[in-house]
Amino acid sequence: MKAIVDLCVVPIQAGISVSKYIAACEKVLKEAGLKTQLHGYGTNIEGEWDTVFAAIKRCHEVVHEMGAPRISTIIKCGTRVDRDQTIEDKIRSVEEKLKKS
Numbered sequence: 465m466k467a468i469v470d471l472c473v474v475p476i477q478a479g480i481s482v483s484k485y486i487a488a489c490e491k492v493l494k495e496a497g498l499k500t501q502l503h504g505y506g507t508n509i510e511g512e513w514d515t516v517f518a519a520i521k522r523c524h525e526v527v528h529e530m531g532a533p534r535i536s537t538i539i540k541c542g543t544r545v546d547r548d549q550t551i552e553d554k555i556r557s558v559e560e561k562l563k564k565s
Contacts, residue, residue, distance in 0.1 A: 467513045468551060470540040472506035473523055475532035485530060489523040496522070501551055506538070508551050513543070 475485045486507075493500050493509060496519040501508040509516055520539070527535055 465513045465543055465545070466548065467509075467511065467516050468542050468549070468554070469509040469516055469520075470506055470538075471509055471520060471523075472538040473527060474536045474538075475527050475530075476534035476536055478527075478532040485527045485532060488526050488530060492522045492526055493519050499551070510551050 471489075473486065473489050475482050478485060490500065490502060490507065493507065496515055497511070498516060498519060499510040509519075511519075520537070524535055524537070
């Protein structure tokens with residue numbers, strides 16, 4: 465089953481800047497072969513359910529290995545079985561409606 469996920473990984477007690485941890489997670493997601501789209505407060509991910517969630521688990525492992533003692537993660541996940549849908553499809557649909565208004 466294909467999933468589109470919005471992921472926000474927040475290392476706790478890891479200092480003011482967390483960009484190095486986010487970069488490490490982005491690397492994990494790319495190595496898993498997932499399609500991603502980084503945004504200001506997280507990453508959109510597109511892929512097969514098991515691959516996506518295995519990669520999220522690996523992100524936690526890597527961030528802990530980097531020294532973060534705690535992690536808080538927010539995950540929003542959507543699935544469809546009636547048709548294939550991509551991140552771009554979802555964005556395009558809203559943008560088309562904005563043009564009409």
